[in-house]
Amino acid sequence: MAFVTRQFIRSLSSSAALHAAIKHVTIIGGGLMGAGIAQVAASTGHSVVLVDTSEDILKKSAKGIESSLKRVAKKKFAEKPEDGEAFIQKILKNISTSTDAASVVQGTDLVVEAIVENLKVKQDLFGALDKAAPEHTIFASNTSSLPIADIASSTARLDRFGGLHFFNPVPMMKLVEDTPGFIVNRLLVPYMLEAVRLHERGHGSKEDIDVAMKLGAGYPMGPFELLDYVGLDTSKFIIDGWHEKDPDNPLFAPSPLLNKLVAEGKLGKKTGEGFYKHK
Numbered sequence: 001m002a003f004v005t006r007q008f009i010r011s012l013s014s015s016a017a018l019h020a021a022i023k024h025v026t027i028i029g030g031g032l033m034g035a036g037i038a039q040v041a042a043s044t045g046h047s048v049v050l051v052d053t054s055e056d057i058l059k060k061s062a063k064g065i066e067s068s069l070k071r072v073a074k075k076k077f078a079e080k081p082e083d084g085e086a087f088i089q090k091i092l093k094n095i096s097t098s099t100d101a102a103s104v105v106q107g108t109d110l111v112v113e114a115i116v117e118n119l120k121v122k123q124d125l126f127g128a129l130d131k132a133a134p135e136h137t138i139f140a141s142n143t144s145s146l147p148i149a150d151i152a153s154s155t156a157r158l159d160r161f162g163g164l165h166f167f168n169p170v171p172m173m174k175l176v177e178d179t180p181g182f183i184v185n186r187l188l189v190p191y192m193l194e195a196v197r198l199h200e201r202g203h204g205s206k207e208d209i210d211v212a213m214k215l216g217a218g219y220p221m222g223p224f225e226l227l228d229y230v231g232l233d234t235s236k237f238i239i240d241g242w243h244e245k246d247p248d249n250p251l252f253a254p255s256p257l258l259n260k261l262v263a264e265g266k267l268g269k270k271t272g273e274g275f276y277k278h279k
């Protein structure tokens, strides 16, 4: 199967057998993606523990989940807003948080990892979790660009290890990929990088390029808006990793402008500034 849609995942999760098999889910990493994945897993009736490195980060993740649920509820209960709050509280009740991954995974059926896009860091995490988690627990990574087999090599559960590539924003995007090779990013990364190069060569302002792609190609966001939305650090991790593996491929050549912004700590929407300033 080349890819699975979120509808497919939902129908799977609502099937009695799978629901019985996967009840407790641990999400590691409470950033942009992990918080969204926790929200979707909790919304489909799973008991979720969200793990990150500090209580402060987890507080921010919980706040993000609540405001995303408010947006969902506002639409879902437009006719009957009084039911919206109960809907939100029912989902939030399914989510708890922790900074201790090794103890949490002792009672979990599925681990979905959404931490920094770095092979060694992911391997170290899964290597440690492999010792702590029960035998039946399935491990999955939300990696954007790393081969799943490389991440899984730090564990002894290769037959219970997969890729679950969600898209940002998770509560809205209807695709989850499980294919080796990441179809979307193989097309998206060269496209976004070429937009930056076009701008670096002086052939268009970022605003003009964004408007052109929105009006001319019907994309909901232009490439610079999307880079800021994804996170420039994550984008750089992806590009650097692919460039290292395939240094002669011009599609993955690093961008000086992107590197400069990351070095300045301008990581996009999540830090308030990237290619654009964000409120």
Ligand SMILES: CCCCCCC[C@H](O)CC(=O)SCCNC(=O)CCNC(=O)[C@H](O)C(C)(C)COP(=O)([O-])OP(=O)([O-])OC[C@H]1O[C@@H](n2cnc3c(N)ncnc32)[C@H](O)[C@@H]1OP(=O)([O-])[O-]
Residues within 6 Å of the ligand: 068, 069, 071, 072, 074, 075, 143, 144, 166, 167, 168, 169, 170, 171, 172, 173, 185, 188, 189, 192, 193, 220, 221, 226, 230, 235, 236, 238, 239
């Ligand atoms: C160089 C390397 C780069 C590679 C990167 C690869 C990264 C990765 O591996 C792959 C990806 O994810 S690639 C990235 C793939 N992603 C893309 O390509 C995304 C492209 N962008 C889009 O699809 C649209 O712009 C959005 C759906 C984000 C927003 O929709 P919009 O119409 O433009 O603007 P709007 O008015 O704001 O929102 C309308 C309504 O949407 C709802 N809603 C939105 N966010 C929500 C949330 N977090 N929660 C809940 N609900 C949320 C909400 O109901 C809201 O109404 P409200 O009344 O305002 O509450």
Ligand SMILES: NC(=O)c1ccc[n+]([C@@H]2O[C@H](COP(=O)([O-])OP(=O)(O)OC[C@H]3O[C@@H](n4cnc5c(N)ncnc54)[C@H](O)[C@@H]3O)[C@@H](O)[C@H]2O)c1
Residues within 6 Å of the ligand: 028, 029, 030, 031, 032, 033, 034, 051, 052, 053, 057, 113, 114, 115, 116, 117, 118, 121, 125, 142, 143, 144, 145, 165, 166, 167, 168, 229, 230, 231, 234
């Ligand atoms: N941003 C996107 O649009 C997007 C889309 C699809 C997939 N991804 C992938 O998802 C993963 C996460 O991306 P993100 O955008 O959510 O990143 P992010 O920077 O927003 O969040 C990462 C979180 O992981 C936490 N973390 C780091 N190391 C940890 C550890 N050892 N244990 C627990 N928590 C740890 C960090 O504190 C941070 O809160 C990456 O692999 C990325 O490539 C990102």
